[in-house]
Amino acid sequence: MARAARLLDLLQLLRQHRFPVSGQALAAELGISLRTLYRDIATLQAQGAEISGEAGLGYVLKPGFVLPPLMFDQDELDALLLGLSWVAERTDPALQSAARQALAKINAVLPPERRPLPGQAVQLVGPVPLAPESNTLLAQLRQAIRRQQVLEIHYLDLQQIPSRRAIWPLAIGYFEQVRVLVAWCELRQGFRHFRTDRISYCAPSGARYVGTRAQLLQTWRTQEGITRSVATADIF
Incomplete structure (x- = not known):
């Protein structure tokens, strides 16, 4: 070795x-x-x-130390490039830009012989039509999740019934065609899943929600019967 x-x-x-x-x-x-x-x-x-x-x-x-330069075996590198390529294609502009910057940083530290050539990637992300939504909404939701902010939203459910909700955003699930927000709903007094393309209005209420996001997510996972690892479950 x-x-x-x-x-x-x-x-x-x-x-x-x-x-x-x-x-x-x-x-x-x-x-x-x-x-x-x-x-x-x-x-x-x-x-x-x-x-x-x-x-x-x-x-x-002590946590927090990273030893440069980055070194990955081929499977690790393929996984990173595929994941970042998916984010660069299937998310909002802010995350797309971040994914492209991360790809550029990885390419910069790879030896020339390990660097993937343009148009010769081993794994490709196929085209899938995505439900339309505001370009700023997902970035706004991510920020509210990090800050544990209560949000006021206007929502249209699958039966086309509009409602106004105060929610505690916890996580965003990225599916092939839609994004889904996991949140505690004050109106329903329970966890609910909101399609982001059906949120017509979103603004912070100025309040923080009670407890911690980690505790609420764990309660949600238990209620939903989710037993996957934290790293996987956190995206939905």
Whole structure:
């Protein structure tokens, strides 16, 4: 294994542990000697990684450190490029722009031989007609979710019945043809799913909702019987 790849693997192992893990355990997991492990720990510390501990006591990594340059195996790279390409095609202008910038950053740090050539991507995102909605609505919803803001909306349901709601936005689900907002509805006193293309008006009420988004999402998942991982479930 190349040393750069081994250092990344060591970082990943340290990230998986909230409490100090022994050098012996880390060395065994990586298939290296303790002496090599100690040298690798020292190298990461010199690069700026905040690794606490010492030989005989165990090591723990303070969250937030990323070791440049980025290094991905081919499947990881394909997954990243496909996911970012999907976002660049199927979301609102703000996220599309962010996805394209992320793609440019990834291409900038890849070795030339790993860099995908224009028009030669392995995975392609097919065209799908999307339900129309305001270009600013999704960005507004994402901002309200991050800030835990109560929103006032005007909504037209599937029976074409209009209503005015005060909602607590929690997450946005991106489907092939529609986007769906998961929210607590004050009118119905329960969790509801709102198609974003049926929201004709949206504005912050000036209030924050009670509790935390994480707690409300967990309650919603339990009620819906969702058992997928947090990373997957958070998008819907």
